[in-house]
Amino acid sequence: MGKDHIGAALTASKILSSLADVAKDSEEIDLSNDLHKHSVEFEQLAVGVVSDCYRRDKAMTHKLLVREIMTWGQTTLLAIADSAGQMDFMEHSACQTKLNVVWKGRMALYTSTWKIILTMVIPWFLLSVKFKTKRHPAAISDNTVGPAGDVEAERLSDGNEHFSPSKSRKQQQIEKPLYKVSISRGSHGNGRKLKKSTIDLGLAVWYFYMAPVTKFSYNLLSYTVYLALMSYFLLTDLRPVSEPDSPSVLEFIAWGWTGTLLLEEMRQVFARREKAFWFKVLSWFDDSWNKFDLLIYTCFGVSVACRLLLVGAEFRYARMAYSVTLLLQYMRSVQMFYANKDLGPKIIMIRRMVTVGDNTFSM
Numbered sequence: 001m002g003k004d005h006i007g008a009a010l011t012a013s014k015i016l017s018s019l020a021d022v023a024k025d026s027e028e029i030d031l032s033n034d035l036h037k038h039s040v041e042f043e044q045l046a047v048g049v050v051s052d053c054y055r056r057d058k059a060m061t062h063k064l065l066v067r068e069i070m071t072w073g074q075t076t077l078l079a080i081a082d083s084a085g086q087m088d089f090m091e092h093s094a095c096q097t098k099l100n101v102v103w104k105g106r107m108a109l110y111t112s113t114w115k116i117i118l119t120m121v122i123p124w125f126l127l128s129v130k131f132k133t134k135r136h137p138a139a140i141s142d143n144t145v146g147p148a149g150d151v152e153a154e155r156l157s158d159g160n161e162h163f164s165p166s167k168s169r170k171q172q173q174i175e176k177p178l179y180k181v182s183i184s185r186g187s188h189g190n191g192r193k194l195k196k197s198t199i200d201l202g203l204a205v206w207y208f209y210m211a212p213v214t215k216f217s218y219n220l221l222s223y224t225v226y227l228a229l230m231s232y233f234l235l236t237d238l239r240p241v242s243e244p245d246s247p248s249v250l251e252f253i254a255w256g257w258t259g260t261l262l263l264e265e266m267r268q269v270f271a272r273r274e275k276a277f278w279f280k281v282l283s284w285f286d287d288s289w290n291k292f293d294l295l296i297y298t299c300f301g302v303s304v305a306c307r308l309l310l311v312g313a314e315f316r317y318a319r320m321a322y323s324v325t326l327l328l329q330y331m332r333s334v335q336m337f338y339a340n341k342d343l344g345p346k347i348i349m350i351r352r353m354v355t356v357g358d359n360t361f362s363m
Contacts, residue, residue, distance in 0.1 A: 004071050004072070005049060006046045006050060007072050007075075009046035010080045010084065013039045013043040013086060016035050017039040020036040023035060046089055050094055054094040058094070062098045062101070065095060074273060078099075103211075103212050105208075105210060105211025105214075106133055106211065108132060116129075120217060129204070130180055131181070132178060177197075179199035182201065216336075224333075226261075229253065230254055230326050233254060234322050238251070238307070238319060240307075240310070241308060247307070258297070258300055272284060292332060303322045306318035
């Protein structure tokens, strides 16, 4: 399978798991169990290789997890494991630490959630946040590995070379210093020392607002305001078009806001790695939450059509359609709690209790 042994093992595990599901649907229980057993075996092989790599060289293992694998369609190990739901691989320390680094961006890993929230509300709290680099944003990237990193990773994956950290890489593994935010660079006195120990305010602002945790927090806040707006106009300002000042300004804002959310879903479709448009759509549709989004936007379109066409006593159907849409949107907000380390696992357990086995019939 070439040099990408971990990627080959994860892909084999994913294929065997899919075949096991097909066999189970065909009532081939013995065959399904055998395929599932081999799927777990290949995943454990990948976990074993990553464990050995992580024990020898943590920095290179982190690069290995996000390096694009040309053999498997320019994807990464983390992307393969996520698409296949390979939790044994994803819960490995190497994957978890790398995800934490990507989640916090260039901020120090110990930056608390409350400090991030306070900085979002009161920007002056940015002076209390520390960052890990002073390089320009255009020169760095969390999700890619440069040519040198690719060459090194290829060399490490070659069977003729032993995977042991060299002296140069050992020196690179020295912990990077953390930089405080400075409003002024300092041009006299001890200004040179201040310049070495601090980071420019402009770079700090860029790193903070480009961090995934900050983007996610603003997205959560924005969606909360959107739900409040929808609830308010549905309860107080939804009237037939025959009445004056209908639709209201709040309803027009809700329509526009929903349109931007729909455009974001379309952007996600076109941003898929697949080349053909049809395969992009199929890849987007594989996610159950995307199917739920499609249902929400369909219900919203029906709601708008009903409120524009129905009048008199029939207008209650427009209210019903809007109410169902709003209920689905509140249910959609549950996904955002997946990112919480305490609530996320509980929500996943509740979902499985509701959707697996005879529990669905009971509900």
